[in-house]
Structure formats: structure tokens, C-alpha cells
Amino acid sequence: MHAEPVYCPQCGASSLEYRIPEGDTKRRNVCARCGYIIYQNPLMVAGAVLEWEGKILLCKRAIKPRFGLWTLPAGFMENHETLEECARRESMEEATAEIENIALFSLYSLPHISQIYAIYSGVLAGGKSEPGEESSATDLFTPEEIPWDDIAFDIIRENLRLYLEHGPGNGHVHTGTVMPHPGAGAQAETGR
């Protein structure tokens, strides 16, 4: 659940209290009538840095937030899929892109927005891409052509920088935390 709940999803009462349940250490929304506890947990995002003949695939966002800015294909993981399946699905949905030689590239925490990003690297099969519903364009960029000022999210900029410095995933996985920079609003991947 991504908005604050008002009614209990189990009994329908408007009696949610934001308090620490018995035996817990964190405050949760707890129903005062039926006792149901609404847990809210971080969301997992998976995506991919895809290369073809020295160029990197970027997608121009046709959705909010960061409409019109460039990003890697990435999105929220669905139930009953693996991280790798999610990265492949998002690449197909956002860029009609197939991945060869897929490998885990990075795993980052974004605690300010309660998201975790698992980015894979791979070869863009045949160099082919077409914009999906959430993209207005897809294009291949040489390292010199990457539009650094028009990248949609800090976590995407960080992965592009790591990729240009270290190359594709080879078993070694880059890890870390991306925090908001001063003056920036919370940056969220909200494309679904």
C-alpha cells in the first residue's frame, strides 16, 4: 500500500491507530476494532544498463515524475517474479528491448523513499529498441553523449557512472546508498 490507509482493509472500520503493536518495536497502522496490523515495507525496483557497440540504451520518460527526462528501463517488482525476470520485463515494457548476457550489476538502498534498486547489466540484443507505453523515445548514447543534466533520478546517474567506470557486471556487485541531495525533492520511481 503506497498511500496512508484510512479504513481497515480487514473489517472496514475507520478506527486505525498509528501505534506500536504489542511485541513490536515500530509504529504501524493498527485497527482498534479487529486488531489487524497494516505493515508497510520497502519496494524493490529492478532495471538494466544495456549496451550495444559501445553505446548505452536510455528511455525518455512519457510519465510522471520526471516527464521528458532520460532513464534506464526499470520498475517495481511484481509478486511471483524473480529480480532478473523483473529487469527483463521492464526492459521489454519500456524499450521493447531483449537482454543477452544478463548479470547483476548493483544493489543500492534509497532509505529516504524506502526503495531498493537492483540493476542488471547486459547486451541489448541486436541493438534494437522501440519506445513502450511509458517512454516517448529510446536511443543509444556513447559515453560522451549521455545527457547527464537530463537524467531522471540520482540512482540512475550513479549506475551510469559506475558502468562507464567499471564496465558490465562480472560477479562483482556495486553496493551502496543513495541519499537525497540538498534541495532535491524525494526521487521516486513510480512508473508501473
Add this chain to the structure above:
Amino acid sequence: MHAEPVYCPQCGASSLEYRIPEGDTKRRNVCARCGYIIYQNPLMVAGAVLEWEGKILLCKRAIKPRFGLWTLPAGFMENHETLEECARRESMEEATAEIENIALFSLYSLPHISQIYAIYSGVLAGGKSEPGEESSATDLFTPEEIPWDDIAFDIIRENLRLYLEHGPGNGHVHTGTVMPHPGAGAQAETGR
């Protein structure tokens, strides 16, 4: 939300329909009255393989499921923490254990229960542990002493096996998928 919702958390109506929302590709619980969409996504678990003088820390579960079986300290990630903070918190909560030389060790998908496990490796500081509220005992095991038949979850057994074969994390991260084995029920880390 971890149980099937009955009432809309936004408007309280008992009018949820399980269908594909407009512009989406997956079925969700959608409120027929107010249009609210309840997204349900995989849960992230973090934990740790902790070593002290050639022995590995295990915790005996004092909670369901798998009550009385042995496991690594691990649990669901909370909002606004990093993966590493989660692994440290769970180690403290379940085994009063502090971690030195922490490094990401493995990242596995468990699609049948919609969970992702990020396991860290590290040194058990001072070799000290005490059972927390969710454990009835903590103990250090040599590789020969590990109670393979009494390990709580397949994903924990897999991480112990990987650790004994490859040693602690050093930048290389083990990745994969754990599926249910024939005849086994869904295995879930449900300690909170």
C-alpha cells in the same frame, strides 16, 4: 499488506474487484466505488552469516513458522532503513550480535513466496551472542556441526552451503533463485 484485503483502505467500501486496472497489465484489487488500487509487491528480507574463529552463528527459532529449527539472523526490511542496517538490526534483535567487516554475500529471489533475500557476511564481534525475543538459543557451529536437517528454510541452507564453499563476501555476490522443493509447503520468513 500481507493478507487479501476485503475493504478499501481509502473509502471503506466492501467493493474490491480483482481485475486489470486501465493501462496496467496485472490484476489488482481495485475499489469499484472510489477507484483506489491496492498494489501488492514482494517483501525484502536481509540477514547475515556471521563467523567467529571458524564457527558460524545460528539462532534457534522461538516463533512460528519452523519453531525450534535453526536459522541465520534475518527478517523483513523496514521502511527508511538500508539493506545493511536491516541485516545489523536483525542480528541485534535475534542474537544480540554485532557485525564487523560486513559485506554483501548473496541476493536471491524466492518467487513462490514473493520474497527477496539479501544476505550479508561478517565477523561476529567478540564471538558474543545472546538469544533475542524471537530466539530460544544462539550457538556457534563448526562446519561439521551444522544441523543440516534442522535448518528452518531452504534459502538459509543454500547460504550456509555457499559460505562454506566460498567464504565471506569480497565484492563477488552469489545470485540465484530458490524454488520450493517437491512436497514442501511455501517457506516464509515471517518473523517481524
